[in-house]
Amino acid sequence: MTTAQATRNAITLKGSAVIISEYLNYGINSILFQRGIYPAETFENDQKYGLTILMSTDAKIKDFLKNVLTQSEEWLSKNELEKVSLVITNAHSKEVLECWEFLVQTEGGQENADPNNPTAKKELKRIQQEIGSVMRQISATVSYLPLLDCICSFDILIHTIKDCELPEKWNETNEVSIQNSQTVKLRSFSTGLHNVDTIVNYKLST
Known part of the structure; x- marks a missing residue:
């Protein structure tokens, strides 16, 4: 049973953070x-959400994502995270070509919830089904993204x-912008908390 469930059918605030970090x-x-x-x-192939998902085997990428998502999970568990952005740029010109945004909103006024106590009763299976639908849409974006x-x-x-x-070694940064952009909103999912x-902004072909 996943650590996201402290008790049967009860998602904690920390558990919700784990689920979202895993999705990210x-x-x-x-x-x-x-x-x-x-x-x-x-x-390499990995099985998750009833799907086959391709995961990087590059040690540097895995370490980078682990560090970023571990911190994201901590902020999520305190309701301090609002959005995570994956920014894709032209390596030579540094022009931003795509920006994937994962927007997080707190549900049910749980800002002061005790992280150690169950605060939502949404079934984990249903949450994973919703995430699976988003993952399918991510895979389908190749059909229309430039x-x-x-x-x-x-x-x-x-x-x-x-x-x-x-944290140490982290710096503040500005919002990114894409010239001549198009926006597509994918499905959303909820943990109950x-x-x-998930939104993708991309530069239109010229």
Whole structure:
């Protein structure tokens, strides 16, 4: 049984943070594969949400994502995280080509909930089914997103509430902007404590 469930059918605030962090890990890896940011041979199959998802085997990428998502999970468990952005840029010109946004909203006025006590009774199976629907949509984006015909790099930005304490080696940054952009909103999912929207902004082909 997943650690996200402290008791039967009871999701805690910390458990909700675990579920979302896990989704971010699989979602970001899937995007990196689908968008061809790294060679296909550097990914391997993993089974999650009833799907086969391609996950990076590159140690540097795995460590980077682990560090970022561990911190994201901590902020989520305190209701201090508002959005995570995956920014894809042209490695040479530094132009932003795509920005995937994962927006988190607190549900049910749980800001002061005790992280150690169950606060939502949504079934984990249903949550994972909702996430699976989002993952299918992420895979389907290759049918309409412009081809990235240049060497690209990526970064992850975490947007928190104001006055949130930053860890060492973390710096504040500005919002990214894309010239001549188009926006597509994917499905959302809910843990019962948090609602997560997934949006992709991309540069239109010229």
